[in-house]
Amino acid sequence: MVYRILPDENKLPILVYVQAVPVSIPSNARKFTDLETCEFKPSHSSKAALAFAASTFERGEIIAAGFSPVLREAVARGSASAFSMPLCDQPLDQFAFFPKGKAFSHIIVGENPDWVFSGASLAGLISVKMNYRFLVYSGPTAFDSSSVILVPDSGEETSSIDVRRIDLSMNVQVNPEGVIGNSIFRKQEEPKPELLTASVEESAAAISRRLRRIARVN
Amino acid sequence: MIALGLSNGPTNADSLIRFGADEVVQFDYPKVGGWPLLISNFINSESGLRMVIFPSDIMTNALMGMILASIPEKISSYLEDADSLNSDESAKRLDGFLLIQKGTPEGKTRLASLKLSSVPEPFEDSSRSGKVRAVAADGEKGVPPPPPIMHSWSTVPVILVGQGVTEETTKLASQLAQKYSGVLRFLSGKMEVVYGPCIAIEVSAKLRDLPEFKADLISISSKKLPINSIAEISAVTPELDKLLKILVRS
Numbered sequence: 001m002v003y004r005i006l007p008d009e010n011k012l013p014i015l016v017y018v019q020a021v022p023v024s025i026p027s028n029a030r031k032f033t034d035l036e037t038c039e040f041k042p043s044h045s046s047k048a049a050l051a052f053a054a055s056t057f058e059r060g061e062i063i064a065a066g067f068s069p070v071l072r073e074a075v076a077r078g079s080a081s082a083f084s085m086p087l088c089d090q091p092l093d094q095f096a097f098f099p100k101g102k103a104f105s106h107i108i109v110g111e112n113p114d115w116v117f118s119g120a121s122l123a124g125l126i127s128v129k130m131n132y133r134f135l136v137y138s139g140p141t142a143f144d145s146s147s148v149i150l151v152p153d154s155g156e157e158t159s160s161i162d163v164r165r166i167d168l169s170m171n172v173q174v175n176p177e178g179v180i181g182n183s184i185f186r187k188q189e190e191p192k193p194e195l196l197t198a199s200v201e202e203s204a205a206a207i208s209r210r211l212r213r214i215a216r217v218n
Numbered sequence: 219m220i221a222l223g224l225s226n227g228p229t230n231a232d233s234l235i236r237f238g239a240d241e242v243v244q245f246d247y248p249k250v251g252g253w254p255l256l257i258s259n260f261i262n263s264e265s266g267l268r269m270v271i272f273p274s275d276i277m278t279n280a281l282m283g284m285i286l287a288s289i290p291e292k293i294s295s296y297l298e299d300a301d302s303l304n305s306d307e308s309a310k311r312l313d314g315f316l317l318i319q320k321g322t323p324e325g326k327t328r329l330a331s332l333k334l335s336s337v338p339e340p341f342e343d344s345s346r347s348g349k350v351r352a353v354a355a356d357g358e359k360g361v362p363p364p365p366p367i368m369h370s371w372s373t374v375p376v377i378l379v380g381q382g383v384t385e386e387t388t389k390l391a392s393q394l395a396q397k398y399s400g401v402l403r404f405l406s407g408k409m410e411v412v413y414g415p416c417i418a419i420e421v422s423a424k425l426r427d428l429p430e431f432k433a434d435l436i437s438i439s440s441k442k443l444p445i446n447s448i449a450e451i452s453a454v455t456p457e458l459d460k461l462l463k464i465l466v467r468s
Contacts, residue, residue, distance in 0.1 A: 025313045032317075044411045044430075089317075091283055092290055111276065113372035113413050114432050116310075116317060117283075118298050120276045120370070124283030128254065134280065136368060152276065154371055155411035155429065186309075186316040195446060196453040203453040204464035207436055210451055211465070214335040214415040214434045215375040215398040 011061070012105040012145070015098075016053045017122065018066030018074045019043040019112045020087055025185065032089045032116075032181035040069040040087075045110030045119060045153035047077060052137065052151045053108050054078030060105065065098065068177045075169035076161045084174050089181030091117045091125050097177075098126075105145045107132060111153040116183065123150040222260065224362055225352060235348035237340055242350045249360030254284035260353075261285070261292055267327050274299045274331035276370035282329050294326035295319045299372065301336045334373070335415065335434065372413040372433060375400030380421040380439075390462035391419050397466060420458065421445050438462070 022038035029035065042050075046066070053062050054077070064074030064082050071082035085097035094117075107126055112119040126148045127134035133147040143149060196203040221239035223229060224247055231242040245256050261267055270285075272278040279298050286293055297308040297319050308330045309316045377395040379388060379402065394417065395402040403409055405421050405428075415434040422443050437449035438461060446452040455461055 022313070025315055029315065089319075090296060092286055092296070095287075111371060113299065113370055114312075114411075116312070117296070118276075118279050118370075120279035121283035121286075121296075121298055124254075124280035125287040126283075128284045128287035134284075136276070136280075138368060150276070150280065152368065152371060153411075153413070155409060155413055157408040157410055182319070184318045184320070185312075186318055188311060188314055188316050190314060191450055193447060193449055194451045196451060197455075200455050200457045200461045201464065203455060204461050204468065207438070207451060207453060207461075207465060208468050210434070210436060211398065211417075212339055215400065218397055218399045 012103050013061040013063050013080075014053055014057045014106045014108065015063050015065055015083075015104040016046075016049055016074070016079060016108045017110075017119070018046040018050065018064050018070055019110065019115050019119070020067035020070040021115055027187070029185045031185065032183040033179050034185070035087065036179045040067060042066070042070040042073055042077075043110065043112050043115060044155065044158065045112040045114075045151070046070075046074075047110075047158040048153045049108050049110035049119075049151045050074060050077040050079065051159045052149075056143075057106070063099075063104075068174050071174045072169040072172060073161065075172045076165045077159075078162065078165070082172050082174055084177050086177040087179045087181075089116045089183045091122045093180060094122060095125055095129060103146075106143060107148040108151060109148065110151050113153070116181075120150055123148045220264075222257065227362075228365075231350045233342065235346050235350075236342035236344055238343075238346070240348045242348065243353055244350065245353045246355035246359050247362040248355045249358040252360075252363070253281055254288055257281070258285050258288040259356075261289060261327050268305075269303070269328040269330060271303065272329075272331040274333050274370070275366075275373055276368060277366040279331055279370070282331055286329060292327055293329055294323050295321060295328045296330070298331045299333050300330050301333055303330055303332060370413075374414045376412050376414055376416045377402050378409070378412065378416055378418045378421055378429075379404050380419065380423070381405060383420045384459075386459055387419065387462065390459060390466055393466045394462060418445055418449065419462070 020040040021043045062079040064079035067087040068084040083099050088094040109119040109123040135147050135149045137151045220241045221234040222243050225244040234242045300308045300310045302309045307318050307320045309318045375398045377391050379391050392402050409429040411430045413432045418437045420439050425444050435449045437445045437452040440456050440458045
């Protein structure tokens, strides 16, 4: 059964935080602010969060908030409007640019495990700062209003851009914003791929050793 | 090094000392405020606390965010899913780079969650000794929540099986997934990103048709394949099922 959650009677909007990630980090990047010149895309988790919001809060007004270069795509993926903010390397700094003085029925954040800070961290922080209930989406249910919903991302295919919304997304007003942060980048040597061609027993032993580091035995 | 736990928690203090703690602080779980309040109060009251480290996962990262929101003035730096930590800096891998956060001003505490795959396997040293301190709840005692059943997708191992493998190979892949508390997935266009560690079995697709792998990738196949060029470790053997059987049983 699919549940449709209607927006609150007082019709508060739903805010979806859209994490922008660089398509690739330039090889000469030294400081976080060097990302200013990059091309950006919405993170996979943010696309999942937008798809969740658009399908769950079908009749609600969805506002996408995030770094300016990805907001038009967010509108094409279902948000009614966009709120631009700078790109930060700290969740507390990012939160400082959230819309002020506005109430939302729900705030939705994707898992974003592949960014400097994760969606879990930002959602936890928002829940304390705004006194919203912290929820992790684990299946269709009714969501209390005034809650921040963290949407886990299994990495599976998300829905495509809605082509009917492309015109709308091109006309949406997006203010350009900058990149803020003190982190630094250090180029890392790419590990050389290791090809095991010895006996089956030796290959299994090498893989077992590696697995002990990266996975827990049940 | 101080280990924090609950007075009636699942891990006993002696075990934490054998794993390396010099002191174990055991809290009564408060009825109001939960873990964020406990740890925020501890950071506030413990002078000279340089860093608090969490095991990186979806709920601990949310907890870190709650603590940061509660006592921002006490926190000097904040990094999740770190690959390395030392006394000066925290670092995590990001697209071929190390993203580094530096600086520990006096009187402030660093918060970091550590990717568990980046630390060596721990061992218990029975000769170690340490102190145990009990901290009573300020108000009424509460019941701690059960351990989370949900883990971050970046910690869940994925056993990715290519097309056209035998029933026996699929069965062994499924047993491997069970052994490592992972999930079994079959390669299809539906898988766009693999966040967690991945064991790819007989995945013969071209690189452009593969999902994006964000963590460790191990490939096991009966012949050389394009995925070998991006996997950290690849085992190529005609005795594929034998290798899988050894991994399942070892």
